[in-house]
Amino acid sequence: MFQERLAGVAARVAMHLREVMVPFGSEPVIEGMRYASAGGKRLRAFLVMEGARLHGVSDDQAIWAASAVECLHAYSLVHDDLPCMDDDDLRRGQPTVHKKWDEATAVLVGDALQSLCFELLAREECSPDPQVRADLVLSMARAAGAQGMVLGQALDIAAENAARPLTLDEITRLQAGKTGALITWSATCGARLAGADMTALRAYGDALGLAFQIADDVLDVEGDAEALGKAVGKDEEAGKATFVSLLGLGAAKTRAQELVDTACGALSGYGAEAECLREAARFVIARKM
Template sequence: MQSTRAQQATKPGRPQDNLGTPGTIGYPDGGDFTARLTAVADAVEAYLAERLGDAAQDGEIARPPRLMQAMRHAVLGGGKRLRPFLAIETARMLGGAYPGALAAGAGVELVHCYSLVHDDLPAMDDDDLRRGKPTVHKAYDEATAILVGDALQTLAFEILADPAWQPDPGIRAELVLGLARASGLGGMVGGQLLDLGAEGRFGPASLDVEATLQLQAMKTGAILAFSVDAGALVGGAAPQERAALLAYGRALGQAFQVADDILDREASSEAMGKRTGKDKDAGKATLVDRLGLDGARAECERLVGVCEAALAPWGEAAATLREAARFTVARKT
C-alpha cells in the first residue's frame, strides 16, 4: 500500500521529490554566508509564490483575485528572508528534512509579512513605503490591507499544520503552538501594543532599559527566536540542544532589534527601502535612546558573544548560524 507521505507527494501543487528525506538532501546550495542566504531566500520566494497562486486549493471555495494580488504585493519581491533562513539553517545543521524546514520557515515569514502590512497602516505606524515599494494600503486600500494581513496569518498556520510538508503530527502541533505564542498576545502582538503605549498614545509613558528590553523581546525577538526553535523542532533537537538554540535565538532577536534601532538613526530611507528616523520622531522606546549609539553598538557585540557561546556545542557545524548573528548586527539595510 502506498504510504500517506507518498500519497501526499503526488497531490497537485505539491513537490514530488525530497519529501521527508533526512540530512542535507534538497537544501539550497550555497558557498559562503552571502551565497547561502541568497540561495535560501530564492527557495523561500519560489515556495511562497506557489502558495500564493490564484487557483483555489483543496478545501477552498475561491481565491479573490484582488486579495491574491495584494498578498503577493506584500510578500514577494523583497526582504532578506532572515527568519526562514534561521529555521532552515538550524534544521540543516541538525539533519532535519528539507521540506519540513522550508514549510516551517515559510510559515514564520508569512506571519512576519502580515505584521508588516498591519504595522504600516495609518492607525499604527502610518508608513507609505516598505521594501522600496508602496505599502499595501497605499497600493490598494486600508480594508484590503487589513484582509491581506488576516489572510497571511491564517495561511501561515495552514502551512504549518499541513502533513504534506511535515508528516510528524507531534512536530506539527508544536510548530503551531510555538508560532501562536510567539506571534500572539504574549509575543509580537502584545509587544506592538506596548510599543504604541511607549509613544504616549494611552497616556504619559517613559520606559526604562528593562521595560524597553521586554517590549523588544516581545515585538521583534519572539518571532526571531521561534524561527530558530522551529528549525530545532524540525531537526529533532534533544531538550538540551533546543534550550541552547533558544538562547541563541533570543540573543539574536535582541541584537536584531538594537541594530534596527541604530539603522533607523543612521541609514538613509533609500538604503532601507522605508522611512527612517520615524522612531525618534514618534518617541518610541529604543535602546539607542537609553544607551546612546556607542552603548547600543557595544550591546550588539555583547549579544553576538552570547550567540556564539550558545552555539559552542556544535563546533564548526554551527558556522552559518554564527555568521547569521554577525550579519544581524553588521547589516546596512
C-alpha cells in the same frame, strides 16, 4: 557563505509561496498576499533552514516551516504599516499594501497571511509527525499572539501615548515580544522539527533577536533611507525611547556586539557546522539595510 545561503533561502521561499498560492486565484486580496509576501531579507526563513540543516532535516521539508514564518512576518508588517498603526507609505522601497490597494484590503491581506502561516505548519508536508506539526502550531500561536508579537506591538503603541519614555526593562520586554518571539521561534524550529533539544538554539535566538532590535534602533539613527527602503530618524522625531536613546549610540553598539558574542557562543556544541548561523548574527549588527 552566509550571504549566498541567505540569497538561496530567499529565492526558495519566494518560489515556494508563489506555488502554494497558485490555486488561490487572483482577487485583489490574493494579489495583495502575493505582493506582501514576495520580498524581504528572509532572515527568519534562513534561521529555520539552517537550524533544520544542523538537525538533519531536509530542505524540502524545512521550506514549509520557513515559508510559514515568512507569512506570519509579512502579515505583521502589513498591519504595522496601516495608518492607524505606524502609518508607513513605503516598505522595502515599494508602496505598502494599503497604499497600493486600500486599508480594507491591507487588513484582510494580513489576516489571510496569518491563516496561511498556520495552514502551512499543519500540512503533512511540514512534518510527517503530527505531534511535531501540532507543536509547531502551538509554539507559533504563542509567539505571534497576545503573549508574544501582538503584545510587543501593543506595548509599542502604548509607549507613543505614554506620559514618560519607557525604561530599559520596558523596552526589553517590548522587544522580546515584538521581534524577539518570532526570531527565537525561527531559530528553534529546526530542533522542533527533529524533536531535538532546543536549549542552544533558544539561547542563540534570544540573543540574536535583542541584537537585531538594537541594530534596528542604531540604523534609525545612522542608516540611509534609500538603502533601507524606509524612512529613518522616525524614533527620535516621535520622541520614542529606544536602546540608542537610553544607552547612547556607543554603548548600544557595544551591547549589540556582546549579544552577538553570546549568540555565537551558544552554538559551540554544533562546532563548525553552525558557522553560517554565527555569520548571520554578525551580519545582523553590521547590516546597512
